[in-house]
Amino acid sequence: MNGTNETPETEEYRPGYDSDDGYRRYDPEIDRTISLRPATLERDAARLHAWLGSDHVKPYWQLDLPPTEFRERLAEKLSDDHLTPYVGCLDHVPMSYWECYRAADDDVANHYDADPADRGVHLLVGPEEYLGHGYARPLLRAVVAMQFERSNAERVIAEPDARNDRAIRVFERCGFESEGEFRFEEAGKDAVLLVCERERFEAEVLEGDGADGPARPTEVRR
Template identity: 45%
Template sequence: MSQTRAGWLLPTPFGRFELDQLRPLRDLTVLHAWMNDPEVAAFWDLAGPREVLDRHIAAVLSAAHSEPYLGRLDGEAMSYWEIYQADQDPLAEHYPARHGDVGIHLLIGPGGYRGRGIGSALIRAVADWALSRTASTRVVSEPDLRNQRSIRAFTNAGFEARGVLELPDKQAVLMVYDQTLVPWCGDSEQSRRAG
């Protein structure tokens, strides 16, 4: 993993994945199109006029505990990520949060990237990257219970389902990636943290 001028370059088996800080003036047009894709809209509730998305992004950018990113695979914008301090988020009221827990929200934008295993590889790469920036060893996510594709992607990335959460806007599955429970795989960052 290395830092580029625009963001972070993360190794994946699917190509060069760059995670760039979201730049609203540059990125919201493509993000708005993704939010209006019926497969995305079913779980993100941000479809409709651009103002709906603008309000959401403004809230994410103003929250001290959250960072929005655009993911590019081989230079093509293809995913949106929110990396946040889960223990400082309202989510922490609904599960046994640990100090330093990192949270992930994501969507895969273009349909051609969905259902091919790319999401799982990116989730794992981003989870490991997020943990490398903090003393935490745990990443959490809470996909909608109806979103079986997302739940499978998190499971295939090494997350465990830890129960159903009754959140104000959805029933969700608490997915937890605990790096202390992941078998050593030769990654120097992981072995450095464990030793």
């Protein structure tokens, strides 16, 4: 799926998979089911190559690469034990890409006082038809909830490009607070360090928004 008018691909669901792999929650704000599953090279390389080559993504991710080189980079990410790439879906339709990572083992740890339990997140919405409809915040809320539920982290951090005002606003509306800009030389960008504290997130973002509480994993065919 690449932002054209093609019929959206939907994910198929069946029982019996490893419940630690997938995640799902219903979000009443958008009346949609949000689900995430680990990305795979065979299933997702073409999809992610198209998304990361989109005009609204290229300036921030810098992964607009030839297909063969892109597959190599994706394979590196999939084999990196400090990072887990996910494909995010709305009502089973793939439409976003996420990277959840251990911040203390990432280059960002060179730029702030990282706790060993800190988690981090990168995100993008792929097909352009999903932009501007208020989906990014519920999606981010689900991913942050997943990270807190599946770890002992007290913080989830992000380091978006300082030019990406849209992403920064979404993070801030999801309980993240800015700790200032820094030159993220390893990533080749000026970034903003954003920090989301578990206590604030659970009290003000989950409970305050009336979200449906802890999500339950669902059956995802990988």
